[in-house]
Amino acid sequence: MTLDMLKPGESAVVAELQSQGAERNRMLDLGIVPGTRLEAVMRSPLGDPMAYRVRSSVIALRREQAGRIRIELL
């Protein structure tokens, strides 16, 4: 499954980054690498973007970007 399918309160581990180039770099810069634990924290009113906890920071990702992060549910 991909990160955009994670519901608030659920946790997962990054399996693979499917993005390329600048977006991929951005994810790596934020510490999102294979093996990183992620938690869906909350949904914005329209459901996009979503807030995720990564390495004790909370970041917002668009649904599109989250869809390019393959995860394994914890």
Add this chain to the structure above:
Amino acid sequence: MGVQAETVKSPACSACTASCTSQLVRLGIGTTGWDYVIALAGNPNTGKSTLFNVLTGLRQHVGNWPGKTVVRAEGSFRFNGRNYKVVDLPGTYSLLSASSDEEVARDFVLFGRPDVTVVVADATRLERNLGLVLQVLEITDRAVVALNLMDEAARHGLRVDSRSLARDLGVPVVPMAARRGEGVADLLGSIEEVATGTYATRPRRVDLRDPVLESAVQTLAAEVDRAFPGLPNARWVALRLLEGDESIARAVREGTLGELTRNGPSLPDKLMALEGR
């Protein structure tokens, strides 16, 4: 309150390291000649501008949102008889820049040759902040890590072993709470030691681990050095080229990479161009 503190001071106070900050003279913008140039780098929202204001006495806008420091701010201070110019860079997660303000920070750390790069790290989000720290250590020996927001960390029940961290990173790590002025004296001492070379840093470098990649980097770095003699960090540039970094590739193609070295006027021009956009 401050006046009271002054009056109880005995002559012995000025000799002890605890009163180091009393030797700090904030010079505001006044930069007529300096001995050392200090760059303040760090992730967004780690307190770079707060620290900048504490050091220089200026009131650079401090705010809790990303992208606030769009172009660099400059100020200066005097410590122990030496003048320092401080450059407050925009917050960045990485030196592999994604946006134009991140590029400003990257170019200055890479090619502006600051005497000391202070990486301001958020003690409450240390793991993420260490990425940039390691990237900075890749390209310079002269770095100090300011472990800021230690008061916040304590409030969250976090304890950071800054000594072990300093040993592992090979550069000084100074725990601080800049907005309360805590740790400023130690930071000044560390900056001075690194600037003057009294503290011999041994920055941690990540090994490439792949002999094929290593030899490719060496071959390309030699080419880069031939094309841009005197360019610092040819090895770093080579790695970026192998990675397909478009902004670095463009700078090499157009020959603008060389302008970023020593006497190149391109950085201020570039900043002006950014502001004009």
